Amino acid sequence: MAQAELPADCTARPIDPDTDLPAVQHLVNTCERALDGTATTDAGALAAVLARPGLDPAADTLLVHTGDGRLVGWAWTDRRTDADVHPDYRGRGLGTALLRWIEQRARERGTAELAQIVPDRDPAATALLTAHGFRADVTSWLLAIDLAGLPADLPPAPEGLTVRPFRAGDPADEQAAHRLTEDAFDEWQQRRKDFDEWAANTVRRPAFAADRSPLAFADGHLVGAALALDLPDTGEGYVETVAVHAGHRHRGIARHLLRHTFHACRAAGLRSCTLWTHSATGALDLYLKAGMTVRHSSTVLKKTLA
Structure with missing residues (x-):
């Protein structure tokens, strides 16, 4: 089973769909506000991710907490993939750790290709993925x-x-x-x-x-x-x-x-x-x-x- 190599003060576990969605939504909305000044992801969107056919929340998701229980990162993979790191916790290698976990888990699943949407106004995320072999495919516009x-x-x-x-x-x-x-x-x-x-x-x-x-x-x-x-x-x-x-x-x-x-x-x-x-x-x-x-x-x- 894929394991994430995390900073020393962090722990990881899969999501519990029955209890963790509010905390995950808070994390995602915090990241959205830091980037755009507004939050657009609702609980229904996250529930739909966990309900994707073939996605097993116990194996295909990861939550990262600090020692005091603060949720600072999460990721999921199922052909498409996504990850978020709390703005206060960036620059410590957590994004790289999540990306490595995503690729390891995708290989275990037999996934041939990964796809992730990255905002063009987030050059750090783009640089991280391109450094790990991702290439631009299509452009999306809001x-x-x-x-x-x-x-x-x-x-x-x-x-x-x-x-x-x-x-x-x-x-x-x-x-x-x-x-x-x-x-x-x-x-x-x-x-x-x-x-x-x-x-x-x-x-x-x-x-x-x-x-x-x-x-x-x-x-x-x-x-x-x-x-x-x-x-x-x-x-x-x-x-x-x-x-x-x-x-x-x-x-x-x-x-x-x-x-x-x-x-x-x-x-x-x-x-x-x-x-x-x-x-x-x-x-x-x-x-x-x-x-x-x-x-x-x-x-x-x-x-x-x-």
């Missing part, structure tokens, strides 16, 4: 729009289209949205997510905002969806997923759905709305034309394991 500048009224829907909000807890909406989004992303995603994994990240996540998540129908069939989250600590709306059926693209459906979400966020008293996209999707121009601007970027770094 885009935002100032909701105060929106037109007062929504434009009319594209011809032949009807739009309504997602019906929270409706199995029909959930299953249809799952099929639509997984079909739409088949072109570039590494694997299809089954319904339970997909739902844990979207419609069954506690932060899911059904009233800000419009669905577009043509002839009674779902052809587009924009699925939004409520992240109240940020004061912003967030779009988790935008998807349009391949046979209905280039009709302005995605842009129209975004406008619905933007207006719903403004009606909820939010000042702005954000979303992530990356270079493999080719969707950056869509969001720029919808009035969004790039706030900052990240790079997906990958390493092939021997």
